[in-house]
Amino acid sequence: MAEDLVLDTAIRDWVLIPLSVVMVLIGVLRYFVGKLMRSSQTADEKIVKEGQLIIRARNLRAAANFIPAKSFRLRKAYYTNEENGLLHVPKGQATNPQAQMFSDPNMAMDMMKKNLSMIIPQTLTFAWVNFFFSGFVAAKIPFPLTQRFRAMLQNGIDLSTVDVSYVSSRSWYFLNLFGLRGLFSLILGDENAMDDTQRMMQMGGFGMDPTKSLSAEKDSMEIIQHEWALPKMGQRAEEVLRKFVKQ
Amino acid sequence: MATHDDSRSPQKKAADDIPIYSAENLQSNMKSIYYSRTFLSIIGGVVAGIWGISGWTGFIVYFLVMAFASLGLALKAKFSAHKYFDSWNRVLFDGFFGGLMSFVLFWTFAYDIVHIF
Amino acid sequence: MVGASEESRLNCLEIQVDNGGGGAWEYLCLVRKLKARRSDKVLKHGLSILNDHRARSKLGGEEWTLYEQVAIAAMDCQRVDIAKDCIAELRKQFPGSMRVGRLEGMLLEVKGAWPEAEKAYQRLLEDNPLDQVIHKRKVAMAKAQGNASVVVEYLRKYLEIFMADHDAWRELAEIYVSLQMYKQAAFCYEELILCQPLVPPYHLAYAEVLYTMGGLENLQTAKMYYASTINLTGGKNTRALYGVCLCIAAINQLSKGRNKEEESSELQTLAAESLVKDYKLRAPVKLPLLTAALRNVKLVS
Numbered sequence: 001m002a003e004d005l006v007l008d009t010a011i012r013d014w015v016l017i018p019l020s021v022v023m024v025l026i027g028v029l030r031y032f033v034g035k036l037m038r039s040s041q042t043a044d045e046k047i048v049k050e051g052q053l054i055i056r057a058r059n060l061r062a063a064a065n066f067i068p069a070k071s072f073r074l075r076k077a078y079y080t081n082e083e084n085g086l087l088h089v090p091k092g093q094a095t096n097p098q099a100q101m102f103s104d105p106n107m108a109m110d111m112m113k114k115n116l117s118m119i120i121p122q123t124l125t126f127a128w129v130n131f132f133f134s135g136f137v138a139a140k141i142p143f144p145l146t147q148r149f150r151a152m153l154q155n156g157i158d159l160s161t162v163d164v165s166y167v168s169s170r171s172w173y174f175l176n177l178f179g180l181r182g183l184f185s186l187i188l189g190d191e192n193a194m195d196d197t198q199r200m201m202q203m204g205g206f207g208m209d210p211t212k213s214l215s216a217e218k219d220s221m222e223i224i225q226h227e228w229a230l231p232k233m234g235q236r237a238e239e240v241l242r243k244f245v246k247q
Numbered sequence: 248m249a250t251h252d253d254s255r256s257p258q259k260k261a262a263d264d265i266p267i268y269s270a271e272n273l274q275s276n277m278k279s280i281y282y283s284r285t286f287l288s289i290i291g292g293v294v295a296g297i298w299g300i301s302g303w304t305g306f307i308v309y310f311l312v313m314a315f316a317s318l319g320l321a322l323k324a325k326f327s328a329h330k331y332f333d334s335w336n337r338v339l340f341d342g343f344f345g346g347l348m349s350f351v352l353f354w355t356f357a358y359d360i361v362h363i364f
Numbered sequence: 365m366v367g368a369s370e371e372s373r374l375n376c377l378e379i380q381v382d383n384g385g386g387g388a389w390e391y392l393c394l395v396r397k398l399k400a401r402r403s404d405k406v407l408k409h410g411l412s413i414l415n416d417h418r419a420r421s422k423l424g425g426e427e428w429t430l431y432e433q434v435a436i437a438a439m440d441c442q443r444v445d446i447a448k449d450c451i452a453e454l455r456k457q458f459p460g461s462m463r464v465g466r467l468e469g470m471l472l473e474v475k476g477a478w479p480e481a482e483k484a485y486q487r488l489l490e491d492n493p494l495d496q497v498i499h500k501r502k503v504a505m506a507k508a509q510g511n512a513s514v515v516v517e518y519l520r521k522y523l524e525i526f527m528a529d530h531d532a533w534r535e536l537a538e539i540y541v542s543l544q545m546y547k548q549a550a551f552c553y554e555e556l557i558l559c560q561p562l563v564p565p566y567h568l569a570y571a572e573v574l575y576t577m578g579g580l581e582n583l584q585t586a587k588m589y590y591a592s593t594i595n596l597t598g599g600k601n602t603r604a605l606y607g608v609c610l611c612i613a614a615i616n617q618l619s620k621g622r623n624k625e626e627e628s629s630e631l632q633t634l635a636a637e638s639l640v641k642d643y644k645l646r647a648p649v650k651l652p653l654l655t656a657a658l659r660n661v662k663l664v665s
Contacts, residue, residue: 007363007364008364009364011364012359012360012364016356016359016360017360020356045493045494045525048494048525048526049524049525049527052525052526052527052528052529053527053528055528056527056528056555056558059528059558059559060558062558062561063557063558063559063561064558066557066558066561067554067557067558068554068585071551071554139355139359139363140355140358140359140363141351141355142296142300142301142302142305142354142355142358143301143302143303143305143306144302144303172355175348175351175352175355176352178348178352179348179349179350179351179352179353180349180352181345181348181349182285182288182289182345182346182348182349183285183289183349185281185282185285186282186285186286186289230585230588230589230591230592231588233588233589233591233592233595234587234588234591234631236591236595237591237592237594237595237599237608237631238630238631238634240594240595240598240599241594241599241631241634241635241637241638242634243599244598244599244600244638244641245634245637245638245641
């Protein structure tokens with residue numbers, strides 16, 4: 001263990017605190033910008049219909065036990081029928097989302113806006129941090145880490161004797177990136193619940209494919225068992241009434 | 248710990264054999280759990296940092312805080328979790344790791360400001 | 365749907381505003397949020413804000429929301445002149461707006477100019493075929509003209525796209541009941557139960573439709589849904605109690621020939637007892653009527 005380093009208080013005043021404040025402000029700003037950009041959205045009839053269909057099918061799955069078996073079977077057939085069921089997607093029609101994206105410039109635009117609103121601030125902040133605050137220790141993590149983390153947390157500092165828990169401003173940036181999500185969800189409400197990290201993972205998927213969710217819904221519809229909840233209601237109603245009469 | 252109090256609407260219907268849940272209420276309950284835990288982990292991080300806790304003790308503090316939160320939530324649910332949630336795991340573990348990053352951030356922040364500089 | 369606590373808050377504010385205690389804007393906001401229909405009050409207080417130049421400018425951009433709200437309230441109160449002024453003001457501010465176009469269509473409706481209104485809505489739909497409000501206006505218009513079959517047609521077209529809209533399903537169910545098309549109505553009520561499985565009125569309505577259709581199987585099912593209504597309301601729903609009594613009586617009637625032993629009717633006697641108790645408590649005068657009715661179905665000797 002190397003002995004404790006003494007860090008300049010100027011680092012605290014000009015690196016640690018400003019970095020956090022800036023990241024919070026950027027998060028808030030992005031939230032409002034995203035809100036502004038989201039407003040104008042006209043949907044296509046087919047997409048609306050598919051969305052509604054999925055909601056309806058989900059309702060059926062969730063509350064299937066509340067309707068008589070006959071009605072349930074009827075609906076199940078209506079949804080999952082192989083010829084013309086609502087959830088059935090003919091093989092040829094399953095469109096490639098990539099191709100669809102290129103055919104519909106609006107969609108590509110939307111996607112780009114969404115991604116840009118995320119990437120631009122992040123890249124800028126990262127570049128800003130790298131440019132101004134690299135080459136010195138900015139903070140100390142209050143728990144020990146193994147040597148493996150050195151390359152990640154201390155790049156820019158080529159001293160092998162410094163304890164690994166002393167980290168550069170870049171890792172402080174990453175810590176902020178991941179840790180501020182909870183704070184955002186507290187101050188901005190739950191709309192912000194989906195954080196950057198999750199969105200980053202979704203980016204690979206490039207938009208979701210409605211036909212995929214339709215067939216997924218179809219699969220789960222096919223396997224649910226119907227167990228009518230109502231016959232038990234009679235007994236329970238008796239109990240309720242007995243209590244009611246006694247009162 | 249004020250967040251415990253703004254919790255939920257006891258509208259859940261628990262039946263003996265087929266539990267019936269109202270999805271909206273369940274969701275709002277889960278949201279309040281998530282809020283309480285996030286709030287507690289931030290506060291806990293700041294407190295741990297100010298006290299100068301370092302090393303693995305800090306994580307133990309986090310687990311203690313979360314256990315405390317679970318206890319508080321269970322108290323708030325009057326120990327009948329099935330009235331409000333679909334399983335006990337929701338009360339005990341939901342948002343457990345979500346709060347960890349927030350905890351570490353605020354712990355480091357407070358610790359550095361108070362003890363390092 | 366308005367919760368009890370919110371309703372009491374609304375009433376509280378209303379009394380305060382009526383007595384000149386201020387808070388008119390808060391009251392109007394709450395009415396809007398809860399979608400309450402208190403058009404006369406909204407008209408009165410909204411107009412007083414709109415006529416007061418200082419109060420109006422204080423609202424900033426919200427001023428136009430208020431104009432819209434007052435216009436709709438005025439139409440509800442048949443004050444066409446006021447509505448016209450409000451809409452003209454809005455049109456000046458937002459030329460080419462969809463929302464104002466909707467209001468203009470409604471104004472035509474109020475005047476009873478159905479073909480013109482229809483045409484106006486049709487034009488708006490061409491621009492935006494997925495506007496739910498306009499589709500609903502068209503349905504309402506057909507209903508106001510008493511054209512049940514057209515209502516059904518519009519609603520079915522609407523539900524083809526917006527099939528998760530339970531309010532539309534409810535409307536369709538009610539129309540079907542009024543047309544005595546019970547099978548279709550039953551389907552709609554099933555859909556409603558699927559949407560919101562814990563809302564007792566849907567269970568009750570479904571049971572009633574099934575009971576009306578008759579037949580042993582339907583009656584059995586109806587009984588269960590009456591029972592579940594009782595279950596969900598804690599036995600406080602008089603209709604459901606009556607329903608259980610009648611249902612079981614009808615079932616016994618139908619199955620008399622087939623099997624000798626009567627169905628275990630613990631539920632029935634309990635329902636009858638609860639009814640008697642409820643009547644004793646709340647309407648003792650009508651108790652003889654009830655016992656006579658129950659005697660008819662051989663529940664009370």
